[in-house]
Ligand code: ADP
């Protein structure tokens with residue numbers, strides 16, 4: 036039998052001590068971390084970038100198929116992704132939790148293993164948080180803090196006509212992973228004797244359960260002396276994010292279906308499920324890739340980077356936002372991009 040320690044047995048302060056006992060501080064800028072009324076951070080003349088996100092059980096995650104360690108990791112990563120999307124470097128996080136007595140101390144430890152793994156991988160310090168109980172369900176709130184050289188942050192609202200539209204990595208995988216997990220859950224609920232068959236879909240499931248943010252892209256662009264003209268991360272799906280940049284920058288765009296990067300395994304899985312891979316990329320979400328625009332003259336500097344795809348270009352606002360399909364037809368991009376051209 037697995038051990039089960041009731042969280043109540045530690046008391047609030049005992050619990051916080053337990054969860055934070057192994058914290059190692061890596062940033063000189065973390066002047067004061069966990070243990071006082073507030074943390075103290077020095078960014079040594081750089082500007083501070085802050086973002087927060089909440090994850091609610093039953094809305095953003097399902098504990099039936101989400102291992103707690105992965106959930107801890109993902110909770111941190113999705114927040115760091117927002118900091119990178121500002122062209123900044125994350126340095127600290129705060130983590131607040133509310134949980135019911137359904138969660139044991141061992142379960143919470145597993146969650147924190149994932150949190151600390153992400154802190155290590157992305158070099159951020161956990162400097163505080165809050166701990167509360169809930170009547171039902173697990174609620175996670177992460178605040179990420181980062182730094183950027185003065186005025187080097189990149190907004191969504193500064194793309195210009197003629198700029199190239201680029202995206203990192205590949206899209207649609209996380210949505211396909213979720214589709215598979217949901218399907219297996221339904222099968223299991225109908226017949227608990229059937230074991231889930233997930234063996235062959237490790238790529239898509241990995242994209243859903245253990246997403247990664249893209250510091251490598253931010254570093255690459257800086258190394259090449261490219262400052263994106265606008266940037267954001269892809270959390271809701273490509274089409275919705277493109278529309279944000281177009282609206283906030285007051286530009287239009289042309290997107291080429293054939294240029295949208297979709298991983299081979301994701302494409303094969305989409306076909307197997309009877310889904311259109313492009314639709315998954317446009318409307319799926321949770322890929323945590325970076326979507327950015329840049330000056331055409333910088334094009335030569337990115338051609339050798341296989342992790343960056345040029346997928347279109349920005350136009351006058353009056354031209355609207357369109358996708359040119361493989362077949363050559365032109366359709367307006369909508370927030371639910373795929374209904375439009377099927
Ligand atoms: P307060 O009563 O001022 O809210 P707490 O007792 O909640 O203080 O927190 C004490 C310290 O522990 C603070 O530094 C806080 O940021 C930190 N902390 C509380 N909960 C967590 C948590 N779940 N993870 C990490 N740090 C936490």
Ligand code: MG
Nearest residue numbers: 164165166167
């Ligand atoms: Mg508190």
